[in-house]
Amino acid sequence: xxxxxxxxxxxxxxxxxxxxxxxxxxxxxxxxxxxxxxxxxxxxxxxxxxxxxxxxxxxxxxxxxxxxxxxxxxxxxxxxxxxxxxxxxxxxxxxxxxxxxxxxxxxxxxxxxxxx
Amino acid sequence: xxxxxxxxxxxxxxxxxxxxxxxxxxxxxxxxxxxxxxxxxxxxxxxxxxxxxxxxxxxxxxxxxxxxxxxxxxxxxxxxxxxxxxxxxxxxxxxxxxxxxxxxxxxxxxxxxxx
Numbered sequence: 341x342x343x344x345x346x347x348x349x350x351x352x353x354x355x356x357x358x359x360x361x362x363x364x365x366x367x368x369x370x371x372x373x374x375x376x377x378x379x380x381x382x383x384x385x386x387x388x389x390x391x392x393x394x395x396x397x398x399x400x401x402x403x404x405x406x407x408x409x410x411x412x413x414x415x416x417x418x419x420x421x422x423x424x425x426x427x428x429x430x431x432x433x434x435x436x437x438x439x440x441x442x443x444x445x446x447x448x449x450x451x452x453x454x455x456x
Numbered sequence: 457x458x459x460x461x462x463x464x465x466x467x468x469x470x471x472x473x474x475x476x477x478x479x480x481x482x483x484x485x486x487x488x489x490x491x492x493x494x495x496x497x498x499x500x501x502x503x504x505x506x507x508x509x510x511x512x513x514x515x516x517x518x519x520x521x522x523x524x525x526x527x528x529x530x531x532x533x534x535x536x537x538x539x540x541x542x543x544x545x546x547x548x549x550x551x552x553x554x555x556x557x558x559x560x561x562x563x564x565x566x567x568x569x570x571x
Contacts, residue, residue, distance in 0.1 A: 344499075373559075382546065382563035383500075396558075431499060442488045442507070442550055445559065447500040 342366065344448035346432050352454045353422055361417040361451045365434030372415050373445060374407055375431040383431065389415065390437055422455045429453070458483045460549050462562035469537045469569050477532040477565045479547030489530040490548040491521055494564070500546065506530060517541070537569045 345364045353359050365372050374386040385399040389409040400406070404422075409415040419426055429452050433445035459482045469475045481487060491503040504515025511523040521532045532545060547562040 375561075383561040385559070433500075442552075444490060444502040444505055446502065447492075449499040 344432055344434055344446055346430075346448040346451050348451060349449065350452045350454075352456065354456050355424060356421055358418065358420045359422055359453065361419075361430050361432075361453070363415045363417070363432030363434075363448060365413070365415070365432070366446055368412075369434035369436055369446070370412050371435045371437045371445075372409055373433045373435075374415070374417050375433065376401075377429045377431055377450070379428070386417070386430075419453075422453075424455050427453055427455045458549060458551055458558070458560045460547050460560050460562040462545075462547055462565045464565050465563075466566045466568065469567070471539050471569055471571050472536050475532075475534050475537040475541070475567065475569070477545050477547075477567060479530045479532065479562060481528050481530065481547070481549040483528075483549055483551050486525075486552050487549045488552060489521075489523060490550075490559075491515065491519070491530075491532050492546045492548060492561075493517075494544040494546065496543070503532070503545075537567075539569050539571055542567055542569045 347362045370391045372389045375383040377383050387407045388396040404420045407417045429450040431450045432448045435445045436443045461480045463478055489506040492500040493503050494500045503519050504513050506513050506523045514520045519534050521530050523530050544564045544566050546564045548559050550559045
């Protein structure tokens with residue numbers, strides 16, 4: 341079956357511009373996550389969606405970052421007024437959520453964002 | 457606070473030799489533990505997880521990991537390394553009963569397997 345897909349795969353933008361990154365999770369996965377991976381570093385949690393619950397936004401680094409999810413499907417991560425330090429690979433993941441257990445996340449290929 | 461440590465930035469192994477990639481964690485209570493692998497220019501792939509039961513967990517591509525509660529470790533191992541195992545490996549932990557979103561990743565260990 342199809343995995344997690346992300347678009348675009350690469351995005352080059354100028355400082356100050358807004359960007360939108362898209363994630364299509366695996367069908368049936370109720371949980372969706374966004375991470376940021378700077379060059380040579382580990383994953384930095386950004387935001388988590390689970391069903392119709394309020395998202396966990398605790399990882400968003402500033403109010404320039406926001407994300408939306410339509411039901412249990414597509415999510416978009418928006419970065420407003422991009423800065424050079426926003427340059428990174430943005431990874432999306434999805435997982436099944438079952439009461440009382442934690443299931444592994446399945447990751448998309450990422451969007452490489454370069455802010456000039 | 458939860459944390460994961462991967463003390464080695466890089467591990468170099470000769471093909472055919474056993475490999476170990478180290479991971480220690482700090483989480484109150486009993487954790488769920490994961491290993492992921494990231495091949496060049498590709499997304500992360502799930503390798504294995506420890507939930508409960510047998511401390512030795514077997515995963516994809518011949519990898520295994522041993523949960524050691526007293527040492528709070530979850531080292532990744534493989535008896536015989538392949539050149540194709542060369543990649544970036546991430547250990548991750550989440551507190552049992554905690555927020556599903558609160559998966560903490562280590563900084564990663566680059567594994568290089570030479571022929």
